[in-house]
Amino acid sequence: MYVFIINPISGNGKGELVWKRVEKILIDKQTNYKAYYTKDKEHVTEIVKTLDPEIVTACVVIGGDGTVHDVVNGLQSVKIPLGIIPAGTGNDYARSMKIPKGYQLALERILSGEKKKIDILHVGERVCMTVIGIGFDGKVAQLANESKSKKILNGLRLGKFTYLLIVLQLLFKYKPTQVRLELDDVTYEFENVWLIAVANLPYYGGGMYICPQAVSDDGAFDVCIVHHTSKMKLMQVFPKVFRGKHINHSSVTVLKGKTIKVISDIPVVIHGDGEIIGETPVEVTVKKDVLDII
Template identity: 45%
Template sequence: MYHIIVNKMAGNGKGLRMWKETEKFLVKRSVTYHVSFTEYAGHAGKLIENIDENLIHAVVVVGGDGTIHEVVNKLVHKSVALGIVPAGSGNDLARSLRVPFDVEGALSRILKGSYQLIDVPKAGKEHFISIAGLGFDGKVAEVTNRSKSKRLLNKLGLGGLSYVLNIFRVLFTYQPSDISVAVDGRLHEFEDVWLIAVANLPFYGGGIMICPDACGNDGALDICVVSGIGRWELLFVFPLAFKGKHIKHRNVTMLRGAVIKVSPNSAMVMQCDGEVVQSGTTVFSVEEKALKIF
């Protein structure tokens, strides 16, 4: 049986529309399922907290990356697989895994039953699936999640642009920090750091390919550090990240490792899969092939 988790408010109501399409598809195909609807932040995780692995074949999320993030934290090392019907504003996990953005395509992929095992990173005790970002992008995620522009753009079907717009809002007030980054025990020191992205998969922010070579089953995390760059030059570099071409810029450093310790000299906002979490000195690690995903 499939347990469907629906965030009706994902994409400012897109979740509800896609659930109605999902329901029609499942009924037409005579698929056995149970559906639960989220009512508040954190509810998706609670809905599957005591999931019966003998009864449930897969949890299918009709929602965005935030809802998926909650579910992933409950499915690590379980026999239950994760399926995705992308209904958020960014849908970066679906983009990274090439999950179709239409209901029929996404569900057909799930019903084929062929899953892959992917790595699940941890930021401290918090699992994430795609990317954790500290600094500038963490602050942008924080501002985006509470912005009116996100809700408006979602209504227009342009939800991914909300992150881009808020980059400009944060750009002229953000203050870079000095940071130490230890990668598998090797220490790297950076001054005037704008952001550090620790990636299991390539995309975040609604299509920004911040770590283009990140692979979800290689047992390692890719790290992108942007440091020592002026605000106006950062504006030039930013568009390059949509194609992953920023990595050749002199102020961008790419690293890779299995255990990463990030130690900022001042407070930094951190996001995991777009959800703002507590930060400070943080150790990132990888639990290899810990999640089944369609």
């Protein structure tokens, strides 16, 4: 049996629309399935925790990265493969894993049954699939989640521009910080740090190619630190992130590791998969081959 977790309001209603079309295919194929609609984040995770691995072939998300995040946190308790049919605004996990945008092809891949193990980022009791953002982009994610314009832009199918608009607004208000990184057995000191992205996958923020070399099954994460640059230079570098060319700039440092502790002179916001998970100081670890995807 396949269990579908549907966020009906993902992508400003796209989740509901996609599910209706997917359900028709399932009925035509006489596929055994059960569907749950999400109510809130805690509800999603609790649903997943009740699933029986002896009965459920895969837990399939129809929604965006936030819904995927909540489902994966539930799947830490029950070992069931994860499938995704993208229906959100950013869909960065789907983009990174080359999951088809079209629901028919995405469903076809899931029903084919091919499995793969991937790594997961851990922050305390929370786990993340894509990127943990610390600092400027944590604040961007926080404002995006609170933004009224996000819903309007989603309705116009321009949701990916929500982050861009907030970046431009926040750029002139945000104050960079002094940071100490303890990466595996090495300590780094950075001044005027704008952001730190700890990446299990290359994309976040609706298509930003933040860590082009990050892969989900190498037992390590990539770290992108943007530091010691002016606001004007940052504005010049920012457009390059959509092509991954920012990593060549002198104000960008890219590292790789398995455990990182981030300590800043003042607390800054942290997001994981676009969901706010706290403030610094924070410790992030990667655990290899802990999630089956299908």
